[in-house]
Amino acid sequence: MAQNDFASFPKEYEDFKKKFLEISGIDLNYYKHQIHRRVHMFMRRWNIETYDDLLKNIKSDKEKYRTFVDYLTINVSEFFRNPDRFEILEKEVLPLILETKTDRSIKAWSAGCSTGEEPYSLAIIFEDLRIKRYPRILATDIDPNVLEKAREGVYDIKQLQNVTAERLNKYFIKRTQNLYEISQNIKDRVEFKKHDLLNDPFDKEFDLILCRNVVIYFEKEIKEKLYLKFRDALRIGGVLMVGNTEQIFGYREIGFKSIKPFFYQRVK
Numbered sequence: 692m693a694q695n696d697f698a699s700f701p702k703e704y705e706d707f708k709k710k711f712l713e714i715s716g717i718d719l720n721y722y723k724h725q726i727h728r729r730v731h732m733f734m735r736r737w738n739i740e741t742y743d744d745l746l747k748n749i750k751s752d753k754e755k756y757r758t759f760v761d762y763l764t765i766n767v768s769e770f771f772r773n774p775d776r777f778e779i780l781e782k783e784v785l786p787l788i789l790e791t792k793t794d795r796s797i798k799a800w801s802a803g804c805s806t807g808e809e810p811y812s813l814a815i816i817f818e819d820l821r822i823k824r825y826p827r828i829l830a831t832d833i834d835p836n837v838l839e840k841a842r843e844g845v846y847d848i849k850q851l852q853n854v855t856a857e858r859l860n861k862y863f864i865k866r867t868q869n870l871y872e873i874s875q876n877i878k879d880r881v882e883f884k885k886h887d888l889l890n891d892p893f894d895k896e897f898d899l900i901l902c903r904n905v906v907i908y909f910e911k912e913i914k915e916k917l918y919l920k921f922r923d924a925l926r927i928g929g930v931l932m933v934g935n936t937e938q939i940f941g942y943r944e945i946g947f948k949s950i951k952p953f954f955y956q957r958v959k
């Protein structure tokens with residue numbers, strides 16, 4: 692299949708998006724145009740010629756469906772991704788949040804948590820800072836496959852390159868030469884749930900929300916709506932941490948104060 696074959700068939704692609712929404716609940720219209728290219732890349736990889744064949748394939752073969760969704764939603768992650776940001780979170784932002792609390796409890800949400808590296812990194816910091824164990828950190832993703840993997844909590848050494856030797860020793864169990872499992876006490880601090888940021892309701896009164904490397908795939912208007920929803924999900928004084936390539940333009944109008952690069956505090 693030539694790269695641009697489908698670019699001249701927008702109607703077929705529109706139909707495909709509708710049918711895919713019925714099967715998966717994922718609305719590809721909300722995602723940037725690159726998603727179109729990813730659909731094509733996937734089709735080339737599996738030698739699939741038409742959108743109808745793609746639909747047939749993912750409907751009849753559960754494994755193919757899973758691979759396709761994994762591929763579209765791009766769930767790359769690692770522990771303490773952008774370690775300098777996690778250091779600011781631990782040393783500056785969390786103490787700021789704790790100052791406003793009467794007990795050492797923090798209601799936190801990792802939105803778009805992928806295979807769990809992000810909420811577990813947060814849980815490790817919480818454990819070290821002796822943050823209360825309840826409420827547990829909420830960790831959500833649209834993709835059930837990554838959540839399954841997150842609950843298992845087994846990781847290749849490559850994803851642990853930012854974990855200090857001390858933390859590796861304390862919070863991981865070596866399973867094989869290259870595989871490490873996160874310890875049960877860290878697992879117990881996190882609750883994984885399937886949740887679609889674009890369609891499902893948000894809980895409220897969070898002290899901290901991490902949404903990193905998720906909105907980069909969304910269209911501008913969708914992103915803006917999402918930031919308003921995150922603001923409403925935070926208590927006043929609560930903080931939203933975004934990814935290292937993400938900046939919230941017009942954060943003041945939304946009701947945020949920028950307290951550090953990539954950290955926004957709800958002020959109204």
Ligand SMILES: C[S@@+](CC[C@H](N)C(=O)[O-])C[C@H]1O[C@@H](n2cnc3c(N)ncnc32)[C@H](O)[C@@H]1O
Binds near residue numbers: 765831837903904905
């Ligand atoms: C690149 S990963 C980010 C993982 C982690 N936050 C990090 O920064 O390392 C993006 C995740 O967003 C999830 N995602 C994509 N669309 C979503 C949606 N509408 N609702 C919830 N999660 C979504 C994907 O399934 C994927 O696991």
